[in-house]
Amino acid sequence: MNESKRKGKAPMMFEEILDMKGPKWCTHPIELPVGCNIQDLRRLERRTEPLKPPSGFHFAPTDEELAFRYLLSRKLRNLVPYDGVRDAIVYETRPEILVQKHEKWAADGKWYFFTTREPKYPKGSRPARHTHDGAGYWKATGSDKHMQCPGNYFALRKLLVYYLGNYPHGTRTKWVMGEIILVDNNKEPNYNLALCIITKRQEEEDVENGEQASDQLEHNQEVDKMGCLLSH
Numbered sequence: 619m620n621e622s623k624r625k626g627k628a629p630m631m632f633e634e635i636l637d638m639k640g641p642k643w644c645t646h647p648i649e650l651p652v653g654c655n656i657q658d659l660r661r662l663e664r665r666t667e668p669l670k671p672p673s674g675f676h677f678a679p680t681d682e683e684l685a686f687r688y689l690l691s692r693k694l695r696n697l698v699p700y701d702g703v704r705d706a707i708v709y710e711t712r713p714e715i716l717v718q719k720h721e722k723w724a725a726d727g728k729w730y731f732f733t734t735r736e737p738k739y740p741k742g743s744r745p746a747r748h749t750h751d752g753a754g755y756w757k758a759t760g761s762d763k764h765m766q767c768p769g770n771y772f773a774l775r776k777l778l779v780y781y782l783g784n785y786p787h788g789t790r791t792k793w794v795m796g797e798i799i800l801v802d803n804n805k806e807p808n809y810n811l812a813l814c815i816i817t818k819r820q821e822e823e824d825v826e827n828g829e830q831a832s833d834q835l836e837h838n839q840e841v842d843k844m845g846c847l848l849s850h
Contacts (some may be wrong), residue, residue, distance in 0.1 A: 677725040678725065679730075681763065681765060681773075681775050681798065684703075684730070684815070685800070686765075686771075686773070687699060689732075689798055689799075689811070689813040690767065690771060693800060693811055702725060703730040703731065704730065704731050705731070705733070706719075706731040706732070708731050708733040708795075708812075708814050709745065709746065709747045709748070709749070709756060710749055711749060711750070713780050713791075713793040713795075714793075716729070716731075717816060717818075727818070728816070728817045729817070730813065730815055731814045731815075731816070732811065732812075732813055733812055733813075733814055734811060735812050748785070753782065754782045754788060754791075755781055755785050755788060756778040756781075756795060757778060757781055757785070757788075758776055758778050760777050762774045762775065763775040763776075771801065771803070772803070773798055773800050774798070774799050774801065775798045776798075776799075777794065777795070778795040778797055779793070779795075780794070780795070792819040792820075793816065793817075793818050793819075794816070794818075795815065796815040797812055798812060798814070799813075
């Protein structure tokens with residue numbers, strides 16, 4: 619189907635995604651099982667050279683394209699139309715180190731990654747977002763963006779800001795992340811696989827209102843979690 623006809627229209631139909639063949643230069647990434655872990659991602663990060671696209675190609679996907687043509691296609695078929703989305707251990711790595719390691723894959727100051735989300739608590743669904751060395755953490759801000767896909771799936775896009783130091787008294791930085799996950803309406807939620815877009819703001823942006831709402835939400839979640847732990 620002609621992509622130019624899609625502007626301003628709904629995302630691809632579910633059947634179209636499954637039948638997507640992609641152009642001749644599309645890539646078949648190394649296998650990433652749906653239940654993959656940190657060790658799997660360390661193995662996948664060994665790829666060092668980006669695929670060379672046709673001359674004039676510009677990688678600037680929309681959120682809907684990332685959710686349904688990349689993340690959903692990766693989850694269901696292990697296929698993506700372009701190798702611009704890397705496999706990486708996102709949450710454990712400081713953003714400046716992460717983007718330096720994957721500098722060749724930058725697209726207009728943005729880096730795109732497939733990653734896994736490890737739970738913060740053994741039986742919980744809330745992900746751990748602190749770096750492995752304790753230097754900082756990613757904090758959610760604002761409300762989620764919902765993207766509906768025809769069929770069983772819909773996607774959620776969350777905005778996060780990177781903070782230096784320990785939660786909740788860290789110092790906000792200019793690093794921001796868009797985190798996209800898929801939800802299957804017919805199954806129990808499984809947020810293991812995510813697609814993240816990381817960039818560094820050039821100017822300070824006003825996100826305090828969203829962060830205040832996020833602070834209250836996280837506080838309530840912490841209280842609920844502590845109550846659950848104490849009851850066992």
